[in-house]
Amino acid sequence: MISSIAFIIVAVLGIGLFVWQIRKIARNINMGRDKEISGDVSKRINTLLLVAFGQQKMFKRPLPAVLHLFVYVGFLVINVELIEILIDGTFGTHRVLGFLGPVYSVLMAINEILGLLVIIACVIFLARRNITKVPRLTRGPEMRAWPQMDANVILITEIVLMLALFAFNIADQKLSQLNGVQLAGAFPVTSGLVNLFGSDVQTLKIIAATGWWVHIIGILAFMNYLPSSKHFHIIMSFPNVYYSKLEPKGQFSNVESITHEIKAMLDPSYVVPPAPEGADPQKFGAKDVEDLTWKQLMDSYTCTECGRCTSVCPANITGKLLSPRKIVMDTRDRMEEKGESPLIFAPAHYKEESERVKVTEERTLLRGYVTPEELWACTTCNACVESCPVNINQLSTIMDLRRYLVLEESAAPAALNAMFNNIENNGAPWAFSPSDRFNWADDLFMATKN
Amino acid sequence: MSEKKQIQVPVMADLAARGESPEVLFWVGCAGAFDDRYKNVTRAFVRILEHVGIKYAVLGMEETCTGDPAKRAGNEFLFQMQAMTNIATLDGYGIKTIVTACPHCFNTIKNEYPALGGNYEVIHHSTFLQNLINEGKVKIAGGGEFKGKRITFHDSCYLGRANNIYEAPREVLAALDADLVEMKRSRANGLCCGAGGAQMWKEPEPGNKDINVERAEEAIGTGATIIASACPFCMTMMSDGVKSQNQEDKVKVFDIAELIAQAEGINA
Structure with a gap:
């Protein structure tokens, strides 16, 4: 009961804080000029599926793409477990989705495998940033102390979250074993490690609870860290890709206020449409x-x-x-x-x-x-x-x-x-006389075959 | 036996005076009209137009800069002035279809003139040549003199990334039956020659190398004896880059139209 109340308070605070931050970011983005980006919804959805969900452009560089895919899929799938965590925490239940039987087992098994892949990917990513120092990740005047630290914080947090999940699973399995209860789920990564924390029930309970709490508080803290971090991309990528430019890349935007000005200059009867409210037309x-x-x-x-x-x-x-x-x-x-x-x-x-x-x-x-x-x-x-x-x-x-x-x-x-x-x-970017523009055609011959 | 024939390049004003209209207007561009090296490309392309017997015309003295360099440099006002002047000229003649050998003119007229009221079918000469070859109008029997020569194609940003035209120039080169080799950075990953964004008209900002040197080294590194391009600015930059490496005797830079005209035996 106490832990349910504690959980609800923590969850509400975490989510509330996140919403508060998101509103700040929305206000920042709305500082920008209005621009209608619409049309061609099917092309936009197609781009969203390929580039955002399908990570198409990541695969120009296969190694980081595969590692990133582990973390990305891990993020998506492990968050299904978040639903269970929320229900368990609120109602004091234990593995409430266990009734799904084989589906639950498969889900837990996939989670554990992905969790392991996430850890492997994050360790390699840390090595690329801190040991091999991949130039694009470490060099340049913009890669100051904060962006470097930010990246490491994210990677280490992800590893800790996964380890907490594993710790919870290990202790949970051992406890079930000691109690002679069949635990719902399959655990391919941790089932071989059930004896890691010994067999003292009290210790195991503390470890299971700690693992669970670290995971859930970790996720809430992580969520609230996002708006300050480059890692915010896990949310923003989707709208940003949806609203991406669909015109050819060579087509630069047209400055309409200038078009009106020139048209008015060329034709005195041209009526310049009023500028939108709040815009600075000059x-x-x-x-x-x-x-x-x-x-x-x-x-x-x-x-x-x-x-x-x-x-x-x-x-x-x-x-x-x-x-x-x-x-x-x-x-x-x-x-x-x-x-x-x-x-x-x-x-x-x-x-x-x-x-x-x-x-x-x-x-x-x-x-x-x-x-x-x-x-x-x-x-x-x-x-x-x-x-x-x-x-x-x-x-x-x-x-x-x-x-x-x-x-x-x-x-x-x-x-x-x-x-x-x-x-x-x-009429030319070079200092040539316009009267010489057609000189290239003088004395122009071609060979014809007879 | 081959004979020399003089070409009278048809000017739009004359056609209009006779009440005629061309199938296609050849937009020469400022480099094509004034740059000594690129005038050769213009002439080669006109020979091809004559050779296939298509009804074409040029604007001659009535053509002015599309405004591309002004727009890329941020001078939207000057760009729009140029664009509206050109649109008035083109619309005055009822022009529907435009072909050009300059990717910058191509991009600007095709993509940026519509917002200012100019709507045309715009074809880059790489696509145009590809069509002529596919239709059998340009044959290049046996590949001509470039058969087996090692050629590498340098992608122009305003043709490639800007407009997704990667295959047309390569298919044109394939007609030469040459040994086509790719640079490591090609197609969507192609490296700019360094001239885009109005850099053509200014000194580079401080750095440790010129972009065209970086690119020329890559092109020379393929072992190609010919660097093919399809853009007047790339042509200048790559030629200078090759010179900076003292390779101008071994490695030549040609436009795809020059190679086709040469292989087809219509240069004079």
Whole structure:
């Protein structure tokens, strides 16, 4: 009875805290500009099934893909057990789903095998981050102390959760054995370890209870850690992939306010439609997070900092400052500095600076976090967008920041201003006379066969 | 025996004056019109158009920049001015179908002009050439002079990732009966030449290497003697990259249209 009440209090607090944090994040994302993303529901669902549920883009790199699949499937399946944990905890029952018989046995067996695979995957992931130091996971100015620690915290927590589950199962089996009761379920991983904790009933009861409580409190704590962590991707991937861009990657967004302006310029009778409520029609491009769309802000809550984008970026490969991952992480940091920060994470912790990134004191995404040098290194090649397993569009944010530099500040590099002038004056990006445009056709011959 | 024939490239204004319309408008692009190296590609492509007897035309002096470099550089205002000017010209002639040898022009007209009222069927020359080969209009009997030569194809970002065209240029090259080799980073994983996003017109930002050098090393590493490209900027960047490695005598950079025109024996 007491443990039921304790459990209910812990569960309600945990879930309540999580909802409170989610609302903060929703408010942050809603700082972004409105943009209607709709249409082609069947294509969106198809993308969701392939890219999010099916992890299609992960398989460009088979080893991490398989290991990640263990953790992902483990996460999905083991959470079925969460239902039982919630019922058992609330009503003081024991393995309430045991009546399912063989189905329950299969479920428990799969859980144990997946639990073991999760532990193996997490150990390898820890080794990749801390021993072999895979470059994309460890290098770059954005991979400061917090993101590194965050990754390790997640991996270690997952291992502890699985071990707690195993401890509970071992003690539970031994207790049933000592009591001569048939325990529901099959336990392929722990059945050989039933004697691990000895046969003292009192000790076993404590271990079983501790294992159970560590698992459930661990899950609630983990859930509340998510909003502060890159690990939030386990939730955000799904909406983010659903709302991913369906147009060709080469199609950049159209700035409609400019279209109206030009049409009005060319045709004085053109009626410019009124700007939507609350929008700042005079501002072109993005200087700060509220100038980006809600989808671009959601992108940064989806990022799990895997670094695939940065590792394929031609600018980054050749030593330029640009790292698409940094732009996405900066967006999140700035959003939480300006808007609301969830429980654990404090943006100040993030703002450790690197030597090469010369940010200013400006409290805006542009210059305060992302420098023009990074933006001007981009070749708009879409390699980052292509590589992202959760369909983040790093390039769209880079382009909106560039637009602000050019349209609001006239701060393009001099060579690009010269190119703009050439287009305006000669109709070509180079300084050629438009009257020479057709010279290529002079004295043009071909061979014909007779 | 082969003979030399002079080509009078048909200009849209003349066709319109005669009340005629072309099957396809060839959008030459600024590089195709002004860049000395890429003018060869334009000429090769025109020879192919003449060779297959398709009714085509160019805008000639009426063509202006699509606005792609302005848009990628963030100058949306200039881009839209260019786009609307071009749309007015194209619509004035009732143009329906456009072919171009530049992936940047291709991407911009195909994907970004519709939002500004310009709707056309836009074909990149790789797809166009692939169709000509499939239809048997370009035959290249026996593969021509590139038979057995080792060729590697460099994917243009604005053709590949931007528009998912990976196979068309490769199928065109397959008609040459050459030894096609792939770089490690190819198709969707292809490495940019370094010119996109208006980088063509500026110096690279500080780093430890130029992107085109990185890519040229990879291409040379395949042992290919020909790097095939399908984009004017890739052409420039790859050529410079090969020069930086002092390999320009051994490794040549050609556009797929040049290879086809050469193999078909219609260059003069």
